[in-house]
Amino acid sequence: MSENRRTNDPEGVRRRIVAAAYDAFVTQGYLATGMLELRERASVSGGAMAHHFPVKRDLGLAVIRDRVSEAVRQTWIEPFHTGTNAPAAIDSIFESIIGELTQNGRVSGCPLNNMAMEISQHDAEMRGAVSAVFGAWHEALSASFETDVKENRARELNPQSLATLVIASYSGAMAMSKARQDVGPLIDCRVELAALLAAKYR
Amino acid sequence: MSENRRTNDPEGVRRRIVAAAYDAFVTQGYLATGMLELRERASVSGGAMAHHFPVKRDLGLAVIRDRVSEAVRQTWIEPFHTGTNAPAAIDSIFESIIGELTQNGRVSGCPLNNMAMEISQHDAEMRGAVSAVFGAWHEALSASFETDVKENRARELNPQSLATLVIASYSGAMAMSKARQDVGPLIDCRVELAALLAAKYR
DNA sequence: TCCTCAACAGGTCGATCATCCTGTTTTAAG
């Protein structure tokens, strides 16, 4: 009956906060984003914020575990379950990411890498959460390489170290592209990785 | 005659501030380091700090232009002027960095990459300074590759994109090593890059 | 010697930060 009935939607409020925090952390950084700004972005009161995330650190952990890991999974793990071989999937991922960055005009960087660089020396638990996402990413890639070796699509190939190279070159290229605000480094790495993988897959 | 005679050493004070800021920015990050903390680290008064660096941004620019660029030059550009070919120099650089990180026990990351990730979306001028260092780095590497091609030590090689791959994979591997606090990713990339370059240089 | 300004000392300022507090409303168990 009362008009301004109080919202009582725990999961929804929590999701709104985490979503707003993910956007802000990825585009501006963790430290550069204040809790007050997040309250406004998510349209929640101080009481609601304190209830769901008493300290900022908890929110950082939730963003990594819920959103960042999901983003990595969708863009870098899911494509390897479509049946194609690893080089084709990798090239397709680079292509779509370069396309997205080109059309929206600015490079905000790899979400995982952004979080990793800023927090890994401050908080051991957040560093662990970031490390776990890197681990899952690396595992998916190396498993894909290993499958290709077992099914004789490739040979003379170390799945572990090659997966590391792919992840590292992507992360580094994204960092360079972010610093230059230009997708050139990503394009270069796409070409070089494609040539490198083609050599191993023939 | 007076005992606590005031120090009057502009260059010295400035160098102490920039040195302290470089250490702090690289190990903790730019935003995580306060001006008060830097005053204490460099043992300078608020007046001296305000005189040399009225705003924090000026200090960030000085650190990038004086220290970060010099660090990149010493570790990643100087070795290519010793006469050896590019792959040998690159492998040697990886070896020494891995050795240093292993013996001092912790991974604080690539100074350039640390600064780049944190500030490139906040300040256009600092982003430009970071971008210039990346540019010098890339130019030195690609010039070294080009020399090797001209003198028939290598062929079928794109100096530009290959240089990007080397820088990106190093930066990315350093980011991963920092997140995991383990030099494994750097070792993997060293091995993979050595094999890749060996194939192009035979 | 006088004088000007860079160099430095020490403290202060408002703003913003993350966190916490009291009080009220909703939910759900008993």
Place this chain on the structure above:
DNA sequence: CTTAAAACAGGATGATCGACCTGTTGAGGA
């Protein structure tokens, strides 16, 4: 229906941030 706890509202709080202020001391040119 009662009641305890979760969910939320709307501030308040001390700490810390970057920036700045007035005053003093040094160096160097006229």
